Amino acid sequence: MNSNSSGPKETGSACVFEASGLKKDFDDGQVLALRGVDFKIAEGEFVAIVGPSGSGKTTLLQMLGALDRPSSGTLKYRGQSLFDLPDPAAYRAHEIGFVFQSFHLLPTFTAVENVEIPMFEDHKSRAERTTRAVDLLKSVGLEQRVNHFPAKLSGGERQRVAIARSLANFPSVLLADEPTGNLDTESAKHVLDLLTSLHRDRHMTLILVTHDMSIARRAARALQMVDGHIVFDGDPAKLSMHPIV
């Protein structure tokens, strides 16, 4: 368990993300996914975004990953508007790493090849890519599974490959969307331990979307969303007073 906090974290660390009045609607305003969201996330924080289905968690994660644009409001990454970046692909390739609920490994590529995929935009040589990918797989305990195809891996192993892939280009922020949603309890624990250790040992900013209270409590801070609003921002231990579902 990490440090307690209440409300937006005010630390000496640099601000990584800063959202202000962030709104997102779909279908010409028929669906309001985000209804004016404000928050700051500091360098090295571990933040859990919790909330029921349709609360706007995934939409918010899409904004943080520069995968979508807001209808209005601003979202800054290290002081620069995320939606005015000259090269959003470079941001996604080098600044952040994505971990998905369904792993999203490419089925026709081995574990090591999947980890190499993000490195194509990093101008590494073939040998450098392979060496780094193998090292990353070793760091997540998969040195024996380097040349296995995803179909030959367990769910937990697949997610560890996905985590290794998210680290391919040395990002400083990890964005994880329900990373244990498709895993059994034992595998989920291993994956969470791995993410937590990455946050702790590499001082990475970890933003994790979940609807599981026990997972949220492993974070230092929780943002609880309901109907596109942040209704709670603070110590996850106090989340029980604000039921998610």
Added chain:
Amino acid sequence: MTFFDVVTRSLKRRRLRTSLTLLGIAVGIAAVVALIGLSRGLVSSWTSGMKSRGTDIVVANMRGSLTPKPFPASTRDRIAHLPGVSATCMILVDLMSIENAELMIVSGREWGCFAWDNLKLVSGRMPNDQNERAVVLGTAAADILKKKVGDTVQIETEELAVVGIVNGGAFVENGSLVLSLPLLQQITGNQNQVSAIDVRVTPGTDIQRLCAEIDRLVPEAHADPAGEHIAGSEGYRVINAMSWGTSLLAVLVGVLGVTNTMLMSVFERKQEIAILLALGWRQSRIVRMILWESALLGFFGGIIGVLLGIIGVQLLKHAPALRGMLEPDLRANLVLEAVAIAVFVGVLSGLYPAWRSSRVAPSLALHG
């Protein structure tokens, strides 16, 4: 792993669909190779026939036809004395149905002229004189007609003795029946008519200039460097245009096949493309991936098509209508042209799917 591995792995994922698409392109390219190879073969076969006879210029009236139209034999008198002309030979040539063979080249040659010199006896003898009712057969013609020395062959209503089998040193020559000019003029009712005058020039003669001079003197025919009289004929141009037209229709079917395959592939892989975008790939790399996939389909479809085309052409040249008439021209440039067309087709077919791939929203990566 290289970017190329990523491209090929995508194609291997749907092997049956990829194979059927390759087959679609291959059929189009096979049509290109077969039809264009045959039409070019027509020119090269006649050209090689001319070369084996030692002909430098052909004076003929090819307008609107593949076989020259007869014109008066007296035309030769206006050519023979020109500076640079070392020898002339009057020829009457026609495509005729001979016994059970549908079309064969029958060549009546001026007795004693140089167009007899290249005919090397394989068996028998040459006719004794221009009045002997005899014919010599090229080796392929003898094979097609199943004739040997001592047999007879019927041309129109005339029965002639086969006195010799000859090797003319070229495909067209070997597929011909050769007899004396007066005999063929009599058989075909073209007395005092010829369909071509073969001209030999003295070394150092400007052939183009001599052709222009002959054209000026002989308005009823046209002089061309040997071989070009076929390529420049209206008949050949029609055949060539039809060959390209038919081939390109087949290629168009291939284009639609690749476009369909690549579009299906893009639609099926929308989320995968979104994931690649979420992992930092640029849209330009996604577009390149799709274009490379379609170009590879074109390339391999082209290779298979060339092989199918060559096999098809080998079968076609033994068809009754073509046996002994022409040797398909399957030189490297045709193969390269066919593969280049296939790659172009691949890239062209991939443009719209590639554009569609560039429209995939990266936010799809977080769905499902």
